[in-house]
Amino acid sequence: MAKLIQENDLNNSAVDDTQSPPLASKNASLLSDAGKRLEKALKHIDISEDAIARLRYPKATLSVHIPVRMDDGSLKVFAGYRVRYDDTRGPGKGGVRYHPGVNLDEVQSLAFWMTFKCALLDLPFGGAKGGITVNPKELSKSELERLSRGYVDAIAGFIGPNIDILAPDVYTNSTIMGWMMDQYSIINRQLVRGVVTGKPLTLGGSQGRNEATATGAFYVIEAILPKFDIKPEQTTVAVQGFGNAGAIIAELLFKAGYKVVAVSDSQGGIYAPQGLDIPSIRHHKAQSRRIKAVYCDDSVCSIVEHQNISNAELLALDVDILVPAALENQITAANASDIKAKFIFEVANGPIDSAADEILLAKGIKIFPDILVNAGGVTVSYFEWVQNRNGWYWELEEINQRLKTKMETEVEKTWAIAQKLEVDMRTAAYIHGLNRLGEALDAKGTRDYFKQ
Structure with a gap:
């Protein structure tokens, strides 16, 4: 029931790169608006055309429909999405939200922001995001569990601890993350803690992740x-x-x-x-x-x-x-x-x-x-992923000290860019993240390299 949506399906295969803003599709208003922030940043940095072209659209977008047997015996089908915007710097990373307003445009935009957030904080991740169009307040806990496990069943081939890592977001929590990790482990017939962060502590979660x-x-x-x-x-x-x-x-x-x-x-x-x-x-x-x-x-x-x-x-x-x-x-x-x-x-x-x-x-x-x-969430998710891979877990004091150091370091670097270039902090943050993304993308070769 899963359908992999190609870039051309999203953008009608007729996007004029000389007219449309970076990272904008004609049918995705929220993503288009997000891309406008990038335009301001591009005026202040030297980045290759190849890197801009690679960042213009999501790398992969998955749309699924999840059938759930409700408590009264009826069957409902819910729409779900997972978008991996870019994974040049590492596996995709991003939350899963449950909300009646979730749609593909929103999820793509959130994945876009995650791409720059991870680069800004210098985390070895790309940007991803997921969601299900549902009002979770209308579902029982048993129905929520079946929905959560069904979502993982539908996207299991699209995610993984070295591919794309899930996390909590709007109206999802550590319990739901635990169900998702467990379902992925069942599918793979082995315990795979690193596919999800924001899990309960007893299932491999990290101190401090909830806060x-x-x-x-x-x-x-x-x-x-x-x-x-x-x-x-x-x-x-x-x-x-x-x-x-x-x-x-x-x-x-x-x-x-x-x-x-x-x-x-x-x-x-x-x-x-x-x-x-x-x-x-x-x-x-x-x-x-x-x-x-x-x-x-x-x-x-x-x-x-x-x-x-x-x-x-x-x-x-x-x-x-x-x-x-x-x-x-x-x-x-x-x-x-x-x-x-x-x-x-x-x-x-x-x-x-x-x-x-x-x-x-x-x-x-x-x-x-x-x-x-708000990058503290993905930063401690990174700490959780590292702890899962090493099998060694840190105390809350160490987690918070590592987080404080990370946040303060990138605040100072972003502030310095804003002062030097006389730009607002949002533009400075995109410049900072884009510089790191550009370096990673260019390391794979640019037009200038291949022309030699």
Whole structure:
């Protein structure tokens, strides 16, 4: 039931390379928008035409349909995807998301971002991504397990610890990753821990992986703000998205002394100018699955003064730091003029589109891009992959120290590029990643080499 989609199928075999932006297909709006960021970077570096041509499209795209027997005996068929954008620097690496909005364009775009994220962090991986079009909240745990195992059955020949490595993403977690690893091992009749990262610790997972995206983002924020002489206790923060990454980054910032004044999830948000008690809110949400402005003393929680706000209102709050930690395209040309934050740290993938970028930069807002800010997840996934291969596992303190060093190193290198070339941090991040990708691609030979 799997169909390998060729590049020509995606791009109608009539793409005019002299007219279309790099890495853009005429039918893939999100991927096309992602490619516009690359155009800005290309103006500042010397990279071969061969490398650009290789990066223009995904290397391989797999579309599958997964039949699942539901608990009531009925059969439902779900669409799934896996895209390996580039594997020049190593096997593909990227998460699998479960969401009703998943489509091929989104997965290709996420794989594109992963390609540059891995290069930016100097990880020996290429970029990949996967997803299933499903609302996981409508499925029982047994149905989710059958869906997850069915997805691996459908893509098993497309993935592997030296080919393409899965990880958790939106609405997937360590349990689902454990099912996927187990199913791949069953198919191959041997234990293959390295095909999946983000697994439970007892199945070969790594310390710190669950918190890695948020922890890495926290290290980036802590490395950047001193450059602007900003102190935590004088800094207000709003976090859009209170899932795994958003809730953890909110709590890390709260514990470091930042005043977190607003948080939100898909149902809406809460705002309290005096600041919120984030550990209490996390505790309450774990019990009720709802965000409420509360203060908890042990098991007793009481409501504190606050305003109920929408996600749109949260984005427009007058705060020092805005942290989009939800989904793509939350800030567009339609609402960019409403943004008042001084700094934006993208914990979500692609929360700002390219048109909004220009509006925000013109207003003097500093944007720190997803491919740098949220790279802690893939970095600790790399650590997990290494530990699986070696059979030697590190303690949490060592994991976090390695992550901190990695994030701070690449922040400083990206910052130096931005200062030297007088470009924004997103463009600097793409320049940094593109330089590494270009070197790897050119090592296989370019037109100049073969003309000699």
